[in-house]
Amino acid sequence: EKGGYPDFMLKEIHEQPRVVRDTLVGRLSPSGEIDIDELGLSLEELNDVDRVYVIACGTSYHAGLIAKNLIEAWARIPCEVEAASEFRYRDPIITPSTLVVAVSQSGETADTLAAIRDARIKGAKVFGITNVVGSPVARESDGVIYTKANKEIAVASTKSFIGQVVSLTLLAMLLGQVKYRLTTNQVRMLFRELGDTAEQIQHIMDTQGPAVHEAALACKDARSALFVGRGMGAAISCEGALKLKEVSYLHAEAYAAGEMKHGPIALIDQGFPVVAIATKSPTYEKTVSNLKECEARGAVIIAIATEGDEEIGKLADHVIWVPKVRDAFSAITATVPLQLLAREVAVLRGCDVDKPRNLAKSVTVE
Ligand code: M6R
Numbered sequence: 244e245k246g247g248y249p250d251f252m253l254k255e256i257h258e259q260p261r262v263v264r265d266t267l268v269g270r271l272s273p274s275g276e277i278d279i280d281e282l283g284l285s286l287e288e289l290n291d292v293d294r295v296y297v298i299a300c301g302t303s304y305h306a307g308l309i310a311k312n313l314i315e316a317w318a319r320i321p322c323e324v325e326a327a328s329e330f331r332y333r334d335p336i337i338t339p340s341t342l343v344v345a346v347s348q349s350g351e352t353a354d355t356l357a358a359i360r361d362a363r364i365k366g367a368k369v370f371g372i373t374n375v376v377g378s379p380v381a382r383e384s385d386g387v388i389y390t391k392a393n394k395e396i397a398v399a400s401t402k403s404f405i406g407q408v409v410s411l412t413l414l415a416m417l418l419g420q421v422k423y424r425l426t427t428n429q430v431r432m433l434f435r436e437l438g439d440t441a442e443q444i445q446h447i448m449d450t451q452g453p454a455v456h457e458a459a460l461a462c463k464d465a466r467s468a469l470f471v472g473r474g475m476g477a478a479i480s481c482e483g484a485l486k487l488k489e490v491s492y493l494h495a496e497a498y499a500a501g502e503m504k505h506g507p508i509a510l511i512d513q514g515f516p517v518v519a520i521a522t523k524s525p526t527y528e529k530t531v532s533n534l535k536e537c538e539a540r541g542a543v544i545i546a547i548a549t550e551g552d553e554e555i556g557k558l559a560d561h562v563i564w565v566p567k568v569r570d571a572f573s574a575i576t577a578t579v580p581l582q583l584l585a586r587e588v589a590v591l592r593g594c595d596v597d598k599p600r601n602l603a604k605s606v607t608v609e
């Protein structure tokens with residue numbers, strides 16, 4: 244059942260190249276348009292959208308953080324990401340031009356469902372992204388994309404996250420296209436590069452096992468770890484920290500790297516693990532300078548870095564390499580080593596990786 248893997252989490256991490264491929268099947272029309280006809284919205288209605296809220300919980304919320312960067316960059320409309328448990332109890336600004344995107348692997352998270360109902364009553368169009376066919380999120384939204392993760396058994400979400408990020412990336416491309424911000428040629432190029440991430444994920448899994456193991460040994464006996472990055476890297480850090488917390492019970496916190504000196508750097512002393520998303524991006528140099536500050540205070544730096552980057556090789560104690568991708572797709576590749584790291588730390592600490600204590604796969608109570 245586990246296909247030869249020791250646990251479902253590892254099996255599901257290894258399914259991610261397939262998830263990327265399956266999610267993209269049929270999504271680019273021969274004339275170069277992104278095709279999401281299950282959206283339930285006409286192109287005119289989509290063109291009218293002037294604000295997007297992504298509402299979700301946990302890992303699905305982190306997929307929303309990635310999407311915000313892409314929607315704002317490509318469609319130039321404001322996008323807010325909100326925990327469903329907050330959204331439903333506030334009075335968010337909703338008009339008929341508001342698109343609410345509800346993201347839920349299980350499709351039955353109580354807070355996400357309540358937020359969908361509330362948003363529809365207030366007049367928003369609601370689009371669901373879920374992994375479970377016919378789930379309440381699918382039934383109660385105006386339109387739905389099914390992520391092609393297939394059943395996810397490990398409580399910690401991995402392949403579903405990748406399915407969500409790829410689906411949200413398609414949605415961001417579609418919005419960019421209907422808003423005339425992305426040309427057909429740009430969309431074709433982005434689509435091709437998005438597809439390439441399947442092989443890039445495979446490459447990471449094939450080559451980085453020993454590096455992940457070394458990094459995990461450095462975290463195993465720590466009391467706490469910080470995950471840092473900027474831009475996309477800040478969003479990726481949130482998912483890395485959550486994964487580590489849930490499966491290894493090691494306290495972890497994500498921080499935008501530029502915020503370190505406003506407080507969290509006080510935590511750093513000899514041997515404190517800092518996991519950095521330090522891939523080549525527009526803010527790479529800034530992240531490196533934050534890491535130097537951590538290093539000077541004795542931190543053990545574990546960097547997720549772009550292959551061929553010699554500078555980071557000198558600075559970090561451990562490097563897990565990922566192939567070069569455009570910043571927009573960095574979440575897809577850089578999250579994979581963080582999933583592997585969390586699992587490896589959990590195994591070293593003797594935790595039940597598939598069934599962490601106190602957690603349930605579906606959170607159907609508030
Ligand atoms: O089924 P959902 O995507 O709505 O679930 C949301 C969260 O409960 C879920 O992502 C949770 O954080 C996972 N344990 C993450 O690994």
